[in-house]
Amino acid sequence: MAKSLYYKIDKCLGCKSCEIACAIAHGEGGNIFLTIREGVLPRKKVYYCEGKNYPLSCLHCKEHPCVNACIAGALTYDAEKKLVLHDEKKCVGCWICVMVCPYGAIRPDFKKKIPLRCDKCKDKDKPQCVIACPTKAIIWEEETVI
Amino acid sequence: MSRKQFVIIGNSAAGISCVETIRKNDKNSKIIVISDEGYPAYCRCLISNYLAKEIKEKEIFYREESFYKDNQIELILNKKAVSLDTRKNVVILEDKNKFSYDYLLIATGSSPKFPSIEGMRRKGVFGFRSLKDVEEIEKLLPFANTACILGGGLIGIKSASSLLKRGIRVKLIVKSKQILSQILDFDSARIVQSFLENKGMEIFLGSDVVEIMGKDNVEGIRLDSGEKIPCSLVIVAKGVKPNTAWVKESPLKINTGILANEYLQTNIPNVFTAGDVCEVKDLISSQYTINALWPVAVEEGEVAGFNMCGERKIYPGSLGMNSVEFFGLPVISIGIFSPQEKAGYEELIHQDLARNIYKKFVLKENRLVGTILIGDIRAGGLFLRLIKEKKEVISIKDKLFNENFNYADIKGLIEEREKIYV
Numbered sequence: 001m002a003k004s005l006y007y008k009i010d011k012c013l014g015c016k017s018c019e020i021a022c023a024i025a026h027g028e029g030g031n032i033f034l035t036i037r038e039g040v041l042p043r044k045k046v047y048y049c050e051g052k053n054y055p056l057s058c059l060h061c062k063e064h065p066c067v068n069a070c071i072a073g074a075l076t077y078d079a080e081k082k083l084v085l086h087d088e089k090k091c092v093g094c095w096i097c098v099m100v101c102p103y104g105a106i107r108p109d110f111k112k113k114i115p116l117r118c119d120k121c122k123d124k125d126k127p128q129c130v131i132a133c134p135t136k137a138i139i140w141e142e143e144t145v146i
Numbered sequence: 147m148s149r150k151q152f153v154i155i156g157n158s159a160a161g162i163s164c165v166e167t168i169r170k171n172d173k174n175s176k177i178i179v180i181s182d183e184g185y186p187a188y189c190r191c192l193i194s195n196y197l198a199k200e201i202k203e204k205e206i207f208y209r210e211e212s213f214y215k216d217n218q219i220e221l222i223l224n225k226k227a228v229s230l231d232t233r234k235n236v237v238i239l240e241d242k243n244k245f246s247y248d249y250l251l252i253a254t255g256s257s258p259k260f261p262s263i264e265g266m267r268r269k270g271v272f273g274f275r276s277l278k279d280v281e282e283i284e285k286l287l288p289f290a291n292t293a294c295i296l297g298g299g300l301i302g303i304k305s306a307s308s309l310l311k312r313g314i315r316v317k318l319i320v321k322s323k324q325i326l327s328q329i330l331d332f333d334s335a336r337i338v339q340s341f342l343e344n345k346g347m348e349i350f351l352g353s354d355v356v357e358i359m360g361k362d363n364v365e366g367i368r369l370d371s372g373e374k375i376p377c378s379l380v381i382v383a384k385g386v387k388p389n390t391a392w393v394k395e396s397p398l399k400i401n402t403g404i405l406a407n408e409y410l411q412t413n414i415p416n417v418f419t420a421g422d423v424c425e426v427k428d429l430i431s432s433q434y435t436i437n438a439l440w441p442v443a444v445e446e447g448e449v450a451g452f453n454m455c456g457e458r459k460i461y462p463g464s465l466g467m468n469s470v471e472f473f474g475l476p477v478i479s480i481g482i483f484s485p486q487e488k489a490g491y492e493e494l495i496h497q498d499l500a501r502n503i504y505k506k507f508v509l510k511e512n513r514l515v516g517t518i519l520i521g522d523i524r525a526g527g528l529f530l531r532l533i534k535e536k537k538e539v540i541s542i543k544d545k546l547f548n549e550n551f552n553y554a555d556i557k558g559l560i561e562e563r564e565k566i567y568v
Contacts, residue, residue: 009567049554054567056553061564068163068448069441071191073208090205092195096441099469099478101527102563103553108476108523139568146565 002082003140005120005127007055011137014053016046021132022057025121041109043116044129055129055138057118058105060084066097066106086117150175152454153237153245155227156253157181158190159443160421160450162209164251167451169217177219178245180237182226185277186214191440197280198308206277227254230396232414249416249454252393252404253447256386256422256438258301265358271380274305283379290314290379294367296355297383298325300470305381306347307472316347317375319367321354329468329479333497334504334518338477341502345473386438388423401425403436408460410450418454420446429463429534430481430515437464467530469523475502476523481516481533482508491515496547507546512538525551535560 019042024032027040044057060082067075067084074090075097077083093113097106107116121127130140139146152168154161157179165177188206195201214221226240230250237245258273260266270286272279291314295306298320306316318325324335325342339349350369357368358380366376388403399405399413403425410418410426421443428435442464452459467480485491485508492509503521507514507529514532528551532539537559539546545555553566 006565007567045552047550047552047554049552049557052554054552054554056566059564059566063563065441068444071440072189090208092192092201094191094469094471095476095478095523095526096469098523099467099480099526099530100441102531103566104525104528104551105553106527110474110476143565146568 002080003142004060004082005057005118005130006139006141006146008137008139009052009054011135012046012053012055013135014046014048015134017132017134018044018055018129018138019046021128025124025128039111041116043118045107056103056105058084059103060118060120061102063102065100065102069096069100071096081122083120083122084117086115086119088114091115150248151246152177152249152251153247154179154251154253155237156251156255156421157183157187157221158253158255158421159440160253160424160447161251162187163444163447164253164420164451164454165217165219167448168455171452171455171457177217178222179214179219180222180225180227180239180245182224183276183278184224186211186221188277190276193274193277193280194304194308196277197283197305198311226392228392230393230398232396232398232417235416247416250418251447251450251454252417252419252423253421253443254389254392254423256388258382259385259387260382261384263355263357265360265364268358268360268364269362270360270364270378271358271382274301274381274383275386283381286379287312287314292317292375292377293379293381294319294355294375294377295381295383297385298322298349299328299383299385300326300468302381302383303342303472304470305383307342310346314379317377318347318349319353319355319369320349320351323352325349325351329483330477330518331484331506333495334506334520337499337502337504337520338472338475341475342472386422388425388436390423401434405434409453409458410446410461411453418450420450426461427463429465432463435464437466439467441467465534469526475521478517478519478523478526480530483516483518484508494543494546505547509539512540514539522549528553528556531560532556
């Protein structure tokens, strides 16, 4: 079974360490200074609502309407890994995926003309946001365990 | 499971999505896909990107080359279906070949409307619908200086933008008093218009073309004002009509498109329809409508596919929704964005012209029924969800324009589908 990201809201301080770790993980530089210079944006965002913090990134959800709606064939769904894969070369930046995301989790990167999408740090051991969270508010677990 | 024969007419969004759904549910049955085009499935919406040379030809095909083989699909290209015999369950092609079916999907799409004016048949007049159109236009580009685009809708503006990017002088002739009247209200259309004019597009509002001038080749157009515009290329983008002519003699019920119920089934039980040719109830208005859009075609094809395999699946209705970008300006439009009868509707508008931002929400009985987002589109998916789920939004009305509007703001209003927060 594939693991997914879940969040313990009561533990989230809104420190955005996860956002920073996410941006660094998706840049070339490997540290915060080079990442800022590269202009890499985090694929995760911590939102605030009525006194609480809500981290959010692509859920790779079972219905994944973005995959169906993509006019460029840039998105595919890997059911085994529970992962929406984004082929950035095919993407034309039309933002239809932004329009159909039921969680508002896909944000546009206007400079690079591609949407910001969590890839679960698929080439690493585990998502870097999980490691970065100082309060262990981010859970990396299989759905059945949750 | 007994081996059935599925015939799919149409090889684009609806056809492919139907085929993929059938194959997931039924590994054995025979599937035949028939297309009057000469290519494997391609992203129709990207023909403007292809014309603009933003993508290469091979990037327009959206399935692997081996797709048809891998899924054991018999693909018949360059063949038009010309008639349908629903008593014998047979489709007849133009070359007289006959294909019998147990279940049929009609996904024949739509074609550009060409108004009946003098000169429409001159060389250099094109629709903007297919890869073939782009290839023909491309041949003419080395000799073209000015192009006239007839129609200020999405197809008109997308094709005009592409030509502009290729260094062609572009004149957009729009009959209506605004551009993009199918997706924007008057004020937001003005914002997009001046943005496009700044990029070099010349836009003529409230004028119609009465003649395409020239001998064999196009030499210009004449407007209803009498003004003549010399040009060597004309793109006709005055809307599309569903390709229903070939089934006119059949007992299928046709209004503008072929009528389908919530199972995407026509009045003939083993004949289904999806995509631009299919007329089905609209999610918001509950009226029979054609929402000729790529994502709608994919959804409809999928639902039709399930039902053709005997898995009952209901389509909640189609919804007008568009997301496009013009030279870096993002535009989203969903649902009822400019109600004709103002009574009963509430319209909330925020504009920030310096930043090219325009946001509009249309509410009916405290429920969101439509939106226009220009410049800032980030929460588009949340608004689409509120529109689709038809939930009351009174409690968050004052937050809708908030730049950080997010999932947590609507979490209490909607049904939770997938767990995120514990």
